Amino acid sequence: MTTVAIPIRLLAGVLALSCLILAPPAARADKVNQSLLGGVAIEGTDPVAYFTESRPVEGSSDFSVEWNGAEWHFASAENRALFEADPEKYAPAYGGYCAWAVSQGKTAGIDPEAWKIVDDRLYLNYNESVQSTWEEDIPGNIRKADENWPVIEKDL
Structure with a gap:
């Protein structure tokens, strides 16, 4: 039984390490x-x-x-x-994560081409399509993201 437990522990450790290495930036x-x-x-x-x-x-x-x-x-x-x-x-809002994703309580990567400066603050989005959705209610999405960010940031 010991010979089976060691390889399983080793496999579990390798899997855990690979999850850390291969995790997307948001994780x-x-x-x-x-x-x-x-x-x-x-x-x-x-x-x-x-x-x-x-x-x-x-x-x-x-x-x-x-x-x-x-x-x-x-x-x-x-x-x-x-x-x-x-x-x-100069640093983008929300640590440079997608502003729309943060407004939804999540994180996502960004496309540097999907950006907007609002009230002297840089906001980035996942892509131009997501940015269009974010732009449908910029003040509301910023308000929601501002509320969500402290909780998200604490968990990063």
């Missing part, structure tokens, strides 16, 4: 939505560029900073400096 213990490989926030997109260029711009690891448990990439040293001076201003 990992991160406060910031990060890419599965590399721990980069918002898919490597420069969060400052949404504000300064009104569009998503790919960041570079040459201009990166660690903040809130994630690596953030920027298109320039200037954007990195702006972020370092006031990260809360």
Whole structure:
């Protein structure tokens, strides 16, 4: 019986470890939505560029900073400096998780192309279709997400 128990325990441990490694970003213990490989926030997109260029711009690891448990990439040293001076201003709402999903009490990844700045806050969504749904009631969805986020964040 001991010889059977050891392989079962080993199998259980391997399965548990693989669930942690292969878990989608929303299920990992991160406060910031990060890419599965590399721990980069918002898919490597420069969060400052949404504000300064009104569009998503790919960041570079040459201009990166660690903040809130994630690596953030920027298109320039200037954007990195702006972020370092006031990260809360530029970081997306809800840790960079999909704003609509958070309004529904869940988390989901994002598409950097599905974004909107509302009242000087960056909101990201899973994709453009989900963003259209979120935009049907932006104030209501932000209100619901603001209520849900503390509970969701605590469980991440």
